[in-house]
Each structure stands twice: as C-alpha cells, then as structure tokens.
Amino acid sequence: MHELSIAMSLIDAAQEEAAKRNVKVTGVCIKLGALSGVVKEALLASYEMAVCETPLEGSRLLVEEVPVMVRCAACQGDRPIRSLQFFCCDECGAPASEIVQGKELELVALEIE
C-alpha cells in the first residue's frame, strides 16, 4: 500500500503548479495507467486524508483510467490487450510486449475557481 505516499507526492506537485500560476485549485485531474502499480480506490481514499490542512483542502481528485495498449508487430498498430493476464493483440492475437500506454501516473490538469 504505497498510495498514501503517491497521494502526498501528487499534492506537492499540484500545489507547486498552483503556486506558479497563482490559482485556487478545486480539483486535480490525473491519468492512471492500468500498469502504474497504483490502485484507484486506495489513491482516492489516501488523497482525502493527505489533502487535509494543505492549501488544496476541499479539492477533489479526478482520475482518468488509462488502459494498456501494446505495439503489435504482427498487424502493425497500437492495440489494446486481451487482459492484464494475457498480453496479446486484441485484434490478431499475436503476443505483444512493447507497451505504448498504460504506465501513466501523471498530473494532467488543475480544475480552478
């Protein structure tokens, strides 16, 4: 369970960006890849705890979940996989390990007043 430390890093990052722009943050938007190693529900709960008594108190965390995409050498394209347990191109079924999307752990935007 490392979501609390991730939430704290996120709050620090968001605070720094907000201070640079001199804005009041009401929401923090992130992208969370299916292979980021972070569980959405645990992160949401950790955020609520960690945000207390910071300048971001009262803000909400908005999570956009990003599915895994692999580069398929067989059918030449970026494709979804069958499942996290089965790294095969969802279109042609060829095994594929080159991940092009799904590891995101990224602050993408701030929602402001």
Next chain:
Amino acid sequence: MEHEPRLVEVRRNILKQNDVTARALRERFREAGVFVVSLVSSPGSGKTAFLEKLLTLLGAECKVAALVGDLATENDAQRLARSGAPVKQIVTGTVCHLDAAMVESALQEWNLKDLDFLFIENVGNLVCPSSYDLGEDLRLVLSSVTEGEDKPLKYPTIFNSADVAVITKMDIAEAVEFDETAAVGNIHAVRPGMEIFEVSAKSGRGMDAFLDYLRGRALNVRAV
C-alpha cells in the same frame, strides 16, 4: 446556469521527484562504470540467498557491493556481509518499497568508482516497488517454486516493470510439484519473450548461466 469549472493543463509525472533523482543516479552509475541490478520479489522467495551466492561468485573476480531494503532489522545485511562484499542495510520503517532518494542517501559513503557491480535488494513486496525507478540498469523479478506457478498472473505489473525473471529454489522443484511449463507459460502470458533463468542458490544450478548473462549485459552498458 451551472458554473463550468476552468481547467489549466499541467502535464507532469506525479513521481517527478523520484524520476529526477533516479536519472541523476543512473548518470552517476554510468560515469563510475558500475552496473546496477535491483531485485524484487515477494517476502521469502529467496532474494537474499540468491544475492549472497551472486556476491560470493562475482566477488571472486570483480568488485561487488549490495544495498538491502527491509522494513526492520539488519539481518539481511549481516547475512550478505558473509560474502565479504560491502553491504549496507536500508531500514525503511513502515515504507513498503525503496525509492531513488533512499538509494542516493545510502550510497553517500561509497565511492562508486571502486565498484563493478552494485546490487539493490528491494523490500519483499510484489506491488509497490513497481512504481519507483531506482536508476538501475537491470531489474530482476524473482519467484520461487514454492510460490506456485500463477504469481505472474496475479502480479502482472511487477513482471512488466522488471527486465528479467528468475525462478528460485529449483533444487526443491520436484518435491513441491512445481509445474515448470505452466510457470514459464504464465510469465510469457503477461510478458511475451521475457528472459527467464531457473536457479538454485543452494545447489548452484543455473548460476553460471545467469552470471554469463550478467557479465554480457554489463559489458554492453560499459561499452556505451
């Protein structure tokens, strides 16, 4: 009329600080000519026994050292020190993984130029270490025959954050009815083409093949 929230685009990695530190470490490792290998696995899968064997075998021909992370105790560092290599314990307290800053601070007293190989044993955990870059050249994920064959299916993220898989405790594979075909199949299901080594620190099985691989990888990196 409902008030539409305004959005300002930011775009930065949440673990930016860790990434910056890891990048600086990687640069230092490269300049010093040290090849850095990290080990992740669940608790009890044989990381320390495997590492002790590696330190002893590699230590006979070149300069090796290890950092070892645990929530508490210096037991692993004491065990690894028997190999004769410099070893430093990182006690994380309640933190379930190593991060780049912990590695950086543990390395303060060491001169990296004196080393050929540095090993970093992460805290026993198949979840949290996957999110943190430690600046290593190679990440190994270990799974022992006693853990069964389906660890990769349960923890696909860690297998996708590592470069190489090592199956440990092969000397007791038969006794625990380890299904090698299923295990290899499961690793390749979540990570097609992943390189796999089957080893036993106790009997020495597979250690030579792994050491050859390691020397080859280190040469490639140092040649760059």
